[in-house]
Amino acid sequence: xxxxxxxxxxxxxxxxxxxxxxxxxxxxxxxxxxxxxxxxxxxxxxxxxxxxxxxxxxxxxxxxxxxxxxxxxxxxxxxxxxxxxxxxxxxxxxxxxxxxxxxxxxxxxxxxxxxxxxxxxxxxxxxxxxxxxxxxxxxxxxxxxxxxxxxxxxxxxxxxxxxxxxxxxxxxxxxxxxxxxxxxxxxxxxxxxxxxxxxxxxxxxxxxxxxxxxxxxxxxxxxxxxxxxxxxxxxxxxxxxxxxxxxxxxxxxxxxxxxxxxxxxxxxxxxxxxxx
Amino acid sequence: xxxxxxxxxxxxxxxxxxxxxxxxxxxxxxxxxxxxxxxxxxxxxxxxxxxxxxxxxxxxxxxxxxxxxxxxxxxxxxxxxxxxxxxxxxxxxxxxxxxxxxxxxxxxxxxxxxxxxxxxxxxxxxxxxxxxxxxxxxxxxxxxxxxxxxxxxxxxxxxxxxxxxxxxxxxxxxxxxxxxxxxxxxxxxxxxxxxxxxxxxxxxxxxxxxxxxxxxxxxxxxxxxxxxxxxxxxxxxxxxxxxxxxxxxxxxxxxxxxxxxxxxxxxxxxxxxxxxxxxxxxxxxxxxxxxxxxxxxxxxxxxxxxxxxxxxxxxxxxxxxxxx
Numbered sequence: 001x002x003x004x005x006x007x008x009x010x011x012x013x014x015x016x017x018x019x020x021x022x023x024x025x026x027x028x029x030x031x032x033x034x035x036x037x038x039x040x041x042x043x044x045x046x047x048x049x050x051x052x053x054x055x056x057x058x059x060x061x062x063x064x065x066x067x068x069x070x071x072x073x074x075x076x077x078x079x080x081x082x083x084x085x086x087x088x089x090x091x092x093x094x095x096x097x098x099x100x101x102x103x104x105x106x107x108x109x110x111x112x113x114x115x116x117x118x119x120x121x122x123x124x125x126x127x128x129x130x131x132x133x134x135x136x137x138x139x140x141x142x143x144x145x146x147x148x149x150x151x152x153x154x155x156x157x158x159x160x161x162x163x164x165x166x167x168x169x170x171x172x173x174x175x176x177x178x179x180x181x182x183x184x185x186x187x188x189x190x191x192x193x194x195x196x197x198x199x200x201x202x203x204x205x206x207x208x209x210x211x212x213x214x215x216x217x218x219x220x221x222x223x224x225x226x227x228x229x230x231x232x233x234x235x236x237x238x239x240x241x242x243x244x245x246x247x248x249x250x251x252x253x254x255x256x257x258x259x260x261x262x263x264x265x266x267x268x269x270x271x272x273x274x275x276x
Numbered sequence: 277x278x279x280x281x282x283x284x285x286x287x288x289x290x291x292x293x294x295x296x297x298x299x300x301x302x303x304x305x306x307x308x309x310x311x312x313x314x315x316x317x318x319x320x321x322x323x324x325x326x327x328x329x330x331x332x333x334x335x336x337x338x339x340x341x342x343x344x345x346x347x348x349x350x351x352x353x354x355x356x357x358x359x360x361x362x363x364x365x366x367x368x369x370x371x372x373x374x375x376x377x378x379x380x381x382x383x384x385x386x387x388x389x390x391x392x393x394x395x396x397x398x399x400x401x402x403x404x405x406x407x408x409x410x411x412x413x414x415x416x417x418x419x420x421x422x423x424x425x426x427x428x429x430x431x432x433x434x435x436x437x438x439x440x441x442x443x444x445x446x447x448x449x450x451x452x453x454x455x456x457x458x459x460x461x462x463x464x465x466x467x468x469x470x471x472x473x474x475x476x477x478x479x480x481x482x483x484x485x486x487x488x489x490x491x492x493x494x495x496x497x498x499x500x501x502x503x504x505x506x507x508x509x510x511x512x513x514x515x516x517x518x519x520x521x522x523x524x525x526x527x528x529x530x531x532x533x534x535x536x537x538x539x540x541x542x543x544x545x546x547x548x549x550x551x552x553x554x555x556x557x558x559x560x561x562x563x564x565x566x567x568x569x570x571x572x573x574x575x576x577x578x579x580x581x582x583x584x585x586x587x588x589x590x591x592x593x594x595x596x597x598x599x600x
Contacts, residue, residue, distance in 0.1 A: 179366035181353040183380035183425065193379075197370045225499050 010207075017023030031250035041246050048267075049251035058235070058252070065232040068146060069214035072153035073161075076210045077203060079154070080161035083193070083201075088169035098166070099161050109156060113223050116152055117143060120224070152220040157213060161206035168202030169195070204271050208264055215260060232256060278345070279306035280465045281330065281358075281433050286339030288325050288489075301327040301489035302339070307433065307482070310463045312456065314480035316470055318512070322489040323469045327435050330467065331360045338466050343432055354383070359426035363437040365418045367410035373397075374406040378427045379407050396424040399461075403422050415443050416451060426460060436468040440475060452478055457512050475512050477501065514595065523596035526572035531559065531580065532587050542589045545569060547580045561586060 024125025031049050033041040052058075087097045104112060119125050120142040127139040142148060176198070180190035218233030225231070232252065288300040300322040307313045314324040318399060328334040329343060332353035341349045348356050359380070367376050377396055381389045400420040412419060419439065426434055439455060440448045456479050459466045459476055470476050476483050477497040484494040485508075493500055493509045504510035507523070516523040545561035548568065557578040559571040569588060580586060 125411075173364060173366060175362045175364050175366035176368060178331075178353070179360070179362060179368070180379075182331055182333070182360045183429065184354045184383035185379075186352075186354055187384065194368060198368075 020089050025053045026254055027250045030246050031248075031254055033247045035245045035247050040244075049247045052248060052253070053251060053255060058232075061230060061235055062232050062256075064146075065215055068150055068153070068231060069211050069217075071150050072157065072214045073207050075150065075154045076161040077207065080165050080206060081196075081199065081203070084162050084165035084169055084199075087166055098163075101162050104159070107256050110219065113152060113155070113220060115157065116148075116224060120148055120151075143224060147227065148224040149221045149231070152224040153210075153214045153217060156220060157210040160209035160213075161203075164205040164209065165199055165202040172198055201271065204267060208267065212260055214265070216256065236268060278307055280309045280344060281307040281467070282342040282345075283326070283330070284340045284342070286326070286329060286332060286336045286341060286411070288322070288329060289337045298322075298337075300329065300336070300490045303489070303491050304488075305484050305491060305494055307467060309465055310459075311477055311481040312459050312466045312468065313468055313482045314476040315484050315486060316473065316476040316480075316512075317486035317492075319471060321430065321486040323471075323486050324437060325489075326486070327437055327467065327469050330433070331358060331435055332356050333360075339455060342528045350423070357429075357431050358435060359429050359431040360437065361419070361422045361426055361439060362437040363439075365410075365442070366423055367418055367425075369410050372407050372409055373402060374591070376421055377424050377428055380425060384429060386429075391396055392428050392462075396428045398462040399427075399458075400424045408508050416447055419443065419451070423458070427464065428497075431464065433465045433467055435532050436466060438471070440470070440472070448475075455479065477513070485512060487512075504596060504598070510596050510598060513571075515570060519567065519569075521597060521599045523598055524569075524590055524594060525596075526558070526570045527567065528590050528594035529571040530589055531561070531571055531573065533580070533584065535587055536566055536589065538589060540589045540592070542587050543569075545586050545588050547582050547584045549582050550578065550580060561588060563588070 030041060032047070034044060034048070036042050049249055073116045083101075087094055087101070090097055112217065117124070121127070122139040122141075122143070124142070125141060127136070130136045172195070176194055177190050180194045181187070185193060216233045216236075217231065218237040221231045221234055222237075236249050236252050236256075239245045239252065243249075279584045282304075283306070284304050285302050285352050286300060286304070287298055287403040289295075289298050293299070303322070303326060305313075315326055317323045329336050330349070332351060332355075336349060343357065345475045360566065368379065374393060374397075377393050378389050381392060387558070390526070397406060397408055400423055402417070402420055402424060405413065405417060405421075410421070413421065419442075423434075436455075440451055444507055452475060455466075468476075468479065472531065480497055482494060483497050483500050485492040485500060487508055495503075500509060501513050504513065505514075507518075510516050510523050515526050517526065517529070530536070543563055545563045548560045548562050550560075552575075555575060557573050557575055559570060559573060559578060559580060563569055571588070
């Protein structure tokens with residue numbers, strides 16, 4: 001019996017080992033090596049990459065990344081709850097709206113980000129139209145700033161917030177809101193005291209799903225932020241490309257991962273203790 | 277006595293249903309103060325819809341609903357002084373028992389919330405459960421919290437949707453009696469929806485039997501059982517043997533081995549089989565015209581064997597004369 005269990009679980013273990021554990025070990029190993037003179041990496045083993053992280057420069061970039069990821073997560077929360085509520089209450093058209101939410105996934109994220117550049121740049125659609133109707137004399141600086149980065153992150157990760165919130169709303173017993181109304185709660189009060197608190201698990205799941213990729217994002221800040229908006233994801237990317245400093249890139253990756261892991265574990269622990 | 281609740285020609289049609297199919301079809305009745313009123317009927321007869329119309333969770337297509345002579349037909353649920361105990365109880369899972377009970381009082385800005393909560397907790401024996409969440413309660417405890425949450429608002433009418441359906445069968449008879457005595461004690465009119473005739477017969481002061489969105493018959497349990505006005509009413513409330521236009525309930529049939537000295541028509545029959553049911557015995561007799569007659573006897577009254585010749589008769593007053 002025990003033997004059968006071992007063999008049936010073996011494929012899953014193998015996948016986890018090859019695709020999760022092994023890459024992590026490789027990254028961890030690289031982070032301890034020294035950068036080679038012509039790129040590449042070699043011995044001796046050293047903690048130098050980690051000590052370089054103490055630089056104030058990286059602290060500033062990390063802080064800014066954190067703030068931008070938080071902003072994107074908060075905006076997603078505010079937008080996603082009413083949207084998910086609307087979809088959950090749409091009766092038969094519900095599935096149709098859900099498909100619309102997921103439709104962007106059918107196109108490459110890169111292409112969609114380029115599309116935003118066409119909309120936002122000085123000669124882009126928005127500025128052209130505004131100038132055309134005489135609303136502005138100079139093009140608005142819509143692209144290549146932190147605002148554009150947040151916009152791009154919100155656009156890209158909104159479905160990850162909508163879907164878990166929708167799933168919680170969908171599972172909720174409709175009698176709960178009726179009971180609230182029956183006990184004297186006006187619609188807005190029922191929403192605030194019953195529906196919203198009961199959607200918390202979905203909001204937390206959605207926040208984790210939006211916050212983590214936002215924190216590590218490098219494509220969106222690279223394209224929509226221009227050179228002005230370097231985030232931690234871009235720093236990591238640069239170490240592996242132009243800077244050719246794989247040990248340092250590995251060290252940043254690992255530290256970032258550990259911090260996110262700690263934060264998410266704490267959040268989920270708290271969540272678990274609350275509903276049981 | 278002025279009724280606390282009255283429905284006048286109330287009709288409900290759901291837009292997604294065919295135009296001639298009414299969920300509730302011109303229903304009128306009234307509920308007297310401090311009585312237990314049961315809406316009884318098979319599933320789909322419109323009894324739950326009627327309850328939702330009274331609560332304001334659905335609005336009628338036509339007709340009027342009056343609470344203490346005030347027309348509340350268009351009032352939203354949060355303004356009506358009625359309260360509902362839902363079939364699933366619908367307790368708020370993110371709140372404790374205490375918070376569930378206080379919810380309505382906060383919404384209605386009542387004073388003395390602490391004291392009223394304590395009184396309700398005492399009345400419904402919820403002491404010691406105040407800080408639990410609904411997921412930590414048994415079915416019976418959940419129901420008592422739902423009752424407390426509604427009763428603490430002192431509604432004019434308490435609405436109960438299948439109050440015993442979600443409970444363990446072994447608990448039902450006990451809760452049935454407790455609900456009835458609770459109703460007597462608080463003196464609030466209860467309107468209860470049920471599909472279970474025994475529940476309705478045991479608990480209600482008035483039974484309103486519904487069928488196909490219409491009110492089939494309303495009256496005291498005794499009245500509806502003994503003097504049903506339609507074959508549906510007769511059959512829904514209990515078993516009936518139909519002999520032409522005459523119905524006779526199994527427990528009204530008398531059986532004897534020797535010819536009885538009565539000035540009634542006595543039928544001859546042959547015992548086909550007997551089924552032992554514990555406290556009673558069901559006997560099926562084949563009559564001379566080959567019709568089968570079901571008879572119900574107390575266990576101690578039955579010493580008949582299959583194949584035995586028996587005499588069967590009943591009182592004229594027990595005959596239900598209802599043309600089919």
